[in-house]
Amino acid sequence: MRRIIVCIKQVPETDKIGIKQEKGTLIRENIENIMNPYDKNALEEALIIKDKFDAEVIVITMGPPQAVDVLKEAISMGADEGVLINDEAFSGSDTLATSKVLAAAINKIADYSIIFCGQKAIDGGTAQVGPQIAELLNLPQVTNVKDIKIKGNKLEIVKATEDGAYLLETETPILLTTTTEINNPRSPTMMGINKAYGENGNKRISILSGKDLNINPKEVGLEGSPTNIYDFCMSKKSKTSEMIEGNKAKEKASILINKLSELNYI
Amino acid sequence: MNFEFNEKQKMIIKNARDLAENYLLPGVIERDETSTFPMDGYKKLGQLGFIGLPYSSEYGGSDAGYLEYVLAVEEIAKVDASLAIAYSVATSLYGGPIADYGTEEQKKKYLPPVLSGDSLGAFNLTEPNAGSDAAGVITRAEKKGDHYLLNGLKCFSTNGPLADYFFVVASTDSEQKTRGLSGFIVEKSFPGVTIGKVDNKMGIRSAQVSEVIFNDVMVPEENLILEEGKGFFLAMKALDGGRMGVAAQALGIAEGAYELARKYLMEREQFGKPLYRNQYLSFKMAELNIKIEQAKLLLYKAACDKDAGRSYTTSAAKAKYACTNLAMEVTTEAVQMHGGNGYMREYHVERMMRDAKITQIYEGTNEIQKLIVSGGLFR
């Protein structure tokens, strides 16, 4: 294991975002930006490998200048270096454009054994970015990984599925996305915090622009994004209730079972 | 003057808050009921580098300052005031005299095990007849060749039952009062050290407080800090720092209770509207909000005084006085605003009210804080 790259997205703390019921708009005041919680599992897995095999862990994020916060947090947890990918031209990027930029940056960093992404982002939540990066880089990928064992050049991977799991053997370089069951992300230590925020902290961060990555501005940002959001609205929650009539409990239960299977709930 | 935290301080606050909310909040009510100390939580504080915040990494510290330390205690106390005081006693009262006045050997030997969270440290000044007036200390340390023979009983020792190391103030010269006191580092493993009665307390119930008894304990002379006669000075210096820890604990309790009350006032409806829509209650909250900010500024100022190398005895006394009285007021109001629910265990605020009371008493009662502040007024 040489170098591990972890893709980290900065997201608004969505569980604290309120919604103005009348207008369906978001209440964004006092909402802090945080490291995408799913990406902490990705980072933790990279750090576990680092602890065992002395690999180098580089974290990357595409975002506005303040996204450097998640890089510093990652360094506080134990990552070695951070790369902020920032350019006016990137704003408005959809998942495809985001993946192109991240793939270009990963190409430039080079020499990696594993690329980790989180399972999904808590805001956009498409879970597309990881797989798209793998396609763009022509790499094998395994999504929803819940266990990794490293055996020489080979990885033994358990991939979670809805009703079970696959046990897979793969080689590096590879892109993996992690589940939340794979590990318990560690907290930053003061030693890490001093590393990230001390005098030499900024030396651990580099910044890449579109030009550094030879990206054609037309292929990213709003212009390079095939997805368009036309509108969004609140999902309507409605409650109705129905009393089941019947003489005996057994009779009522069988009516209930019929209803539930009619609705495809069981 | 700059009232913004830097990025590193923000990260420390966030880290302490995450630890408090994710790790300490679960079980805090049960720990209070069963008087169970959160040893895992304490060890975690050590592993993450919180206990050693104000000390040098040469001795297992984290190379930050007192401001960072009080910010961390404040966050922990919002959730678990018992762990907050155990933390503060280890850092300020045990660690302070060694870090500030110990020899290189003392620092190398006695700071790392406590700052790492592997062991607890305690501070033993108080005795049955020596509380506010330390001159009453009768624990004796008698010089015998290359060691001292320690005999006596200390009471109200926070962390006492759990500690591996104690800072002990004892008399080396019974002819003198406070000038006859000396400060020693004593290990639990020294033969003759035993734990007496463990106290059954009103609040901070999961913190462990007890008597510590010394019976012909041989303390090597190299465990004397500074020279004989400096014990009172060392204890007062340690308490100047410790009072900021207590103030931070109290401020955290106040903020924790305030936040619970704020949420409750928004959720609970009576007379067809949420409680906060009663101006009496929202004005009360505005008052508490203002008082919290006042107390906070006094505390941060005291910590900045220490970090900048200025005298901090009176600023720490002011901070302790303001923050601890605040804790009592805010928690009492928070229980009131919760109505009957506030009197019940599961709503947290009754515990916070019980926890708040001790902050006005230990590390110098608030009357003693006024003694300190008034002492400088009429010169």
Ligand SMILES: Cc1cc2nc3c(=O)[nH]c(=O)nc-3n(C[C@H](O)[C@H](O)[C@H](O)COP(=O)(O)OP(=O)(O)OC[C@H]3O[C@@H](n4cnc5c(N)ncnc54)[C@H](O)[C@@H]3O)c2cc1C
């Ligand atoms: C409110 C809102 C407005 C939006 N507006 C637009 C718009 O106007 N036009 C448009 O085209 N798209 C828009 N998007 C989509 C936005 O581009 C996507 O959020 C982004 O491309 C990432 O996709 P995702 O959030 O689904 O991430 P996912 O695919 O769910 O993320 C999976 C993993 O990929 C990695 N990852 C994702 N993003 C990054 C990143 N930036 N840096 C590093 N790693 C990353 C992380 O490891 C993450 O765990 C909007 C999204 C939101 C929430």
Ligand SMILES: Cc1cc2nc3c(=O)[nH]c(=O)nc-3n(C[C@H](O)[C@H](O)[C@H](O)COP(=O)(O)OP(=O)(O)OC[C@H]3O[C@@H](n4cnc5c(N)ncnc54)[C@H](O)[C@@H]3O)c2cc1C
């Ligand atoms: C839970 C707990 C934990 C403690 N932890 C520790 C510890 O770790 N280490 C340690 O050494 N001690 C500890 N103490 C002791 C604590 O610091 C003392 O209890 C405190 O200083 C008060 O001393 P006292 O109890 O003897 O009260 P007293 O000194 O007897 O005071 C009684 C009352 O008289 C008032 N009073 C006294 N003198 C004056 C005066 N001159 N003017 C005006 N009013 C005055 C006091 O303010 C108080 O209200 C702890 C105590 C408790 C309860």
